[in-house]
Amino acid sequence: MKQLISTLFLFLLSGCQIDPYTHAPTWTGTDWYDAGIQDAISGYAVKDNETLADNFNDPDVDRTKYLKGFAEGQRKICQQDFVYARGLAGKTFPQSCDTVENVDQLHNAWQKGANEGSASIRLN
Incomplete structure (x- = not known):
C-alpha cells in the first residue's frame, strides 16, 4: 500500500512539471500600420523614425x-462630429488633424464643442 501511494505521488509530481518555454511570447516584429493608426487616433502628430524606434524598441x-496607418487613423478621427465631442x-484638438485639408472646419467644430462644454460646466 505504501509503495502504491509513493508511486502515485511520484506520478502526480511529475505531471505538475511546467516547461518555462511553453508560454513564452514569440517576437513577430512591430505592426507599423497599426502603430500609425493608434498614433493618429490618440491625437499625436506624426512621429519621426528615431522616436518610433525608441518607442517600440524596433x-x-x-x-x-x-x-x-496614420492616414487611416486620421480618416477615422478627423471628422466634425468627433472633434466636436x-x-x-x-x-484638446487632436494634433493628428492639423494636416488634413478641412482643418479650419474641424477646428471650428472643436471650438464650438469646447465653448458649449465650458458653458454647461458653469451652469452646473
Whole structure:
C-alpha cells in the first residue's frame, strides 16, 4: 500500500512539471500600420523614425506602412462630429488633424464643442 501511494505521488509530481518555454511570447516584429493608426487616433502628430524606434524598441521602422496607418487613423478621427465631442468633453484638438485639408472646419467644430462644454460646466 505504501509503495502504491509513493508511486502515485511520484506520478502526480511529475505531471505538475511546467516547461518555462511553453508560454513564452514569440517576437513577430512591430505592426507599423497599426502603430500609425493608434498614433493618429490618440491625437499625436506624426512621429519621426528615431522616436518610433525608441518607442517600440524596433530599429527597423517601416515608414511607408506607418504613414498609411496614420492616414487611416486620421480618416477615422478627423471628422466634425468627433472633434466636436472632444471639445465638448474638454479635450484638446487632436494634433493628428492639423494636416488634413478641412482643418479650419474641424477646428471650428472643436471650438464650438469646447465653448458649449465650458458653458454647461458653469451652469452646473
